[in-house]
Amino acid sequence: MAYNKPIPEPDPLNKVFWEGAKAGKLMLPRCTSCNRVHWYPRIICPHCHAREIEWIEGSGVGYIHTFAVQHRAFGGWAEEVPFVTAYIDLQEGDRMFTVLRGVDPTKPESIQIGAKVKVEFEQANDDVAIPFWRVV
Amino acid sequence: MPGELSRAAAIVGAAEANEIGYPETPKTALQLHIEAIKNVSEQTGIPISKIDGIFSAGWSSQIAEHLGLHPKYIDTTSVGGCSFEMHVHHALAAIHAGIIDIALVTHGENGWSQRATGGRGTGRARGMDPWDPGSLFSNPYGVSGAPSNYSHAMTRHNHRWGSTPEDFAHIAVVTRQWAMLNPRAIMFSKETNPGGGPITVEDVNNARLVSWPLTLLHCCLVTDHGGAVLIAKPEIAKSLKTKPVWIAGAGENMSHSNMLEMEDFTATSAAASSAAAYKMAGMGPEDMEMAMLYDSFTVTAGITAEMLGLAPRGEGFRLWKDGHAAPGGKFPINTNGGGLSFNHSGMYGMQLLVEAYRQLSGTAEDGGYSGLPGKQTKARSCVVNGTGGSLSTTGTLVLVAD
Numbered sequence: 440m441a442y443n444k445p446i447p448e449p450d451p452l453n454k455v456f457w458e459g460a461k462a463g464k465l466m467l468p469r470c471t472s473c474n475r476v477h478w479y480p481r482i483i484c485p486h487c488h489a490r491e492i493e494w495i496e497g498s499g500v501g502y503i504h505t506f507a508v509q510h511r512a513f514g515g516w517a518e519e520v521p522f523v524t525a526y527i528d529l530q531e532g533d534r535m536f537t538v539l540r541g542v543d544p545t546k547p548e549s550i551q552i553g554a555k556v557k558v559e560f561e562q563a564n565d566d567v568a569i570p571f572w573r574v575v
Numbered sequence: 576m577p578g579e580l581s582r583a584a585a586i587v588g589a590a591e592a593n594e595i596g597y598p599e600t601p602k603t604a605l606q607l608h609i610e611a612i613k614n615v616s617e618q619t620g621i622p623i624s625k626i627d628g629i630f631s632a633g634w635s636s637q638i639a640e641h642l643g644l645h646p647k648y649i650d651t652t653s654v655g656g657c658s659f660e661m662h663v664h665h666a667l668a669a670i671h672a673g674i675i676d677i678a679l680v681t682h683g684e685n686g687w688s689q690r691a692t693g694g695r696g697t698g699r700a701r702g703m704d705p706w707d708p709g710s711l712f713s714n715p716y717g718v719s720g721a722p723s724n725y726s727h728a729m730t731r732h733n734h735r736w737g738s739t740p741e742d743f744a745h746i747a748v749v750t751r752q753w754a755m756l757n758p759r760a761i762m763f764s765k766e767t768n769p770g771g772g773p774i775t776v777e778d779v780n781n782a783r784l785v786s787w788p789l790t791l792l793h794c795c796l797v798t799d800h801g802g803a804v805l806i807a808k809p810e811i812a813k814s815l816k817t818k819p820v821w822i823a824g825a826g827e828n829m830s831h832s833n834m835l836e837m838e839d840f841t842a843t844s845a846a847a848s849s850a851a852a853y854k855m856a857g858m859g860p861e862d863m864e865m866a867m868l869y870d871s872f873t874v875t876a877g878i879t880a881e882m883l884g885l886a887p888r889g890e891g892f893r894l895w896k897d898g899h900a901a902p903g904g905k906f907p908i909n910t911n912g913g914g915l916s917f918n919h920s921g922m923y924g925m926q927l928l929v930e931a932y933r934q935l936s937g938t939a940e941d942g943g944y945s946g947l948p949g950k951q952t953k954a955r956s957c958v959v960n961g962t963g964g965s966l967s968t969t970g971t972l973v974l975v976a977d
Contacts, residue, residue: 447711479709479835505734505840507726508787509717516717521787524716526727526835536713536835547787552734569715 442563443515449567453480455494460568465497465558467531478533499558501527501572503551504534508544521545527556527572540573550574577823577857583671584678585812585819586663586974588621589932590614592801595918596761597687607683607801607920608638615803618938619817621677626805628675630662631682632922638681648675654829655963656869659924660970664825666806676808680928683801684920690797709833721871722794724834724965726786729874731840733788736889738877740788744779745896746873747792747915752902754912756951761796762916771916793873795914795923802925804932820935823858823956824973826851834965841889845882845960848971852958853884856973860884863973864954865906865934867927869962870913879960880908883971907952910934924961924970931957935976 449457459466469476472489476497483490506525509516516522521544527535540559542550557575560568592610594602608631616623628648629635635651648669652661659680666678718724732738751774754760762771774792782790812819828844828851831837853859860883868883870876873892880891885906894900900908909915911930914923932938934952959972 444717445715447715450711452708453711479712479833481708505727505731507723507730507789508784509719509723510784510786511719511723512717513719516719519717521784522717524718524723524727526840534835536716536718538716552731 442561444563445514446563446567447569452482456480457567459494459496460560460570461566463560465499465570466494467497467529468492469495469531476529476531476533478529478535495531498530500530501535501556501558503539503554503556503574504528505552506539506547506550508547523547523550525572535570535572537570537572540571542574578855580667580671580825581823581855581857582809582821584667584806584808585821586928586932587805587807587812587815587819588615588619588817589804589929589938590618590802591929592683595759595800596798598799601688602685602799603688604634604683604685605637605641607685607799608634608681608803609641609683611683611801611803612638612642612679612681615805619805619815621805621807621815626677626679628666628669628678630666630678630680632658648678654968656871656922656924657827657961657963657968657970658922659928660825660959660961660972661827663804663806663822663928663972664827664970667822667825670806670808676811678806679803680806680925681803682922682925684922685799686797686919686921687799707833709835713833713835721965722789723786725872725874726789727834728840728878728966729788729872732874732878732889735841738889738892740793741776741780742892742896743793743873743877744776746870746876746892747779748774748776749895749898749901750870750909750913750915753910753951754916756902757912757917760912760917761798762912789872789874795871795919796916798918798920800918800920800926802929804928817938818936818977820932821975821977822972823975824852824854824856825971826855827968827970829968831967832964837966841878843878843882843962843966843969845879845962845969845971848969849883849958849960852971852973856975858956858973860958863956863958865910865952865957866908867910867931867957867959868908869923869927869960870909870915871919871923871962873915875962875966876909876913878966879962883958883960885958902951907954910951922963924963927959927961931959931974935974
């Protein structure tokens with residue numbers, strides 16, 4: 440079945456990220472001036488305001504910072520409720536948002552903040568693979 | 576010692592639109608604005624033609640044109656539900672600077688009617704917003720508006736501070752008790768709404784899950800509402816038939832726009848905006864006798880109480896759980912019934928202002944322009960805090976009656 444949920448449209452600012460995703464890599468922007476990773480991608484470092492940003496391949500490892508269980512959603516996601524959304528602290532620093540996999544949305548008390556997660560990618564169309572995180 | 580701007584202006588009137596809540600005939604936002612503006616003009620005796628500064632969340636030129644005004648100061652700060660507290664801050668500065676004498680802060684929003692006319696909530700996922708680059712990395716994941724975001728803050732608060740959703744349920748229960756004293760509140764009684772009247776912690780726990788751990792009763796209403804306040808320099812404020820409520824302190828701040836950038840999910844910029852407001856006022860949380868705290872969700876109000884220094888970190892909910900915030904309690908909070916049980920049009924911060932003015936000014940006894948009968952507190956000081964976006968932006972005011 441075709442992917443029926445919102446698909447991000449890559450733009451020049453984050454082209455490298457989406458190219459990496461297609462190849463199963465989690466590419467992250469890092470400032471070459473202060474060496475800190477930031478998320479989401481920008482043309483200026485939000486920490487030190489340098490404009491020299493490089494892309495590095497991340498480990499694809501993170502930890503659950505907080506989560507919620509969505510019982511109401513729209514479009515393609517409406518068919519998936521309940522599902523778990525989570526903010527993920529990246530091993531490299533800063534945070535991503537995701538729909539969490541490998542958890543039981545009917546038992547939120549079984550989901551642990553701080554649990555280790557790994558990234559995986561789902562091919563949404565020819566151009567875009569969307570990252571999701573799974574509890575390991 | 577109070578800062579230079581402290582009491583440089585006063586709120587001299589505050590009123591609501593005539594028909595609020597779930598109107599039978601859909602209303603436009605502009606109608607709601609104009610009704611409230613006309614009411615506050617009549618309440619204060621200030622002719623609309625004397626307004627020389629206009630402050631609204633985005634629509635100041637349209638409103639001024641509608642009223643035939645050529646204002647000298649035009650502000651459209653629109654950063655979510657706290658915009659109106661910021662407008663008061665900005666108006667205070669503009670009056671102090673001598674640019675204007677009388678400021679109108681106004682709001683109208685048809686959260687309910689928009690749905691009725693299909694303008695919103697039609698089931699489409701939000702598009703990628705070029706003004707919110709982070710949305711490219713959050714919208715694909717099925718979140719749909721405020722409840723689906725704020726729930727993450729509740730989970731984190733529970734984890735970090737050992738609180739529970741039940742602790743926050745007390746905020747909904749107590750706020751409902753206030754709504755039951757306000758006939759204009761949606762949830763005043765079973766007659767005004769099938770879901771109205773008293774609720775228990777169990778009711779909150781057992782309500783339909785919207786975004787775990789938030790059930791429906793942890794979430795605010797979506798209604799139509801309008802409100803307007805007039806702010807004037809001291810010479811004018813002292814000459815009117817209404818009583819002035821002095822702007823003793825004001826502050827604003829923000830921590831992020833997209834929740835992706837929220838560093839601490841259990842803290843907001845209200846710590847900074849209230850610090851500025853208290854400093855200007857030369858007062859502190861211990862001097863406050865009541866509070867009006869934006870309650871988009873129970874967790875919003877609970878965390879805000881902590882940020883304003885009204886309770887220790889992690890324990891804001893105790894003000895409600897221990898009964899202090901309730902009718903008859905020692906520290907009333909959200910005396911109109913809040914966004915949870917009174918009205919919430921989408922950007923609720925205007926109603927915080929209207930209610931704070933009503934309680935502090937004596938107009939609560941007149942039963943007239945605000946439409947809400949009865950004064951519920953003896954408070955002479957009130958801290959008002961609006962929260963906008965996804966726990967993103969805050970505006971804090973310290974208001975004091977003579």
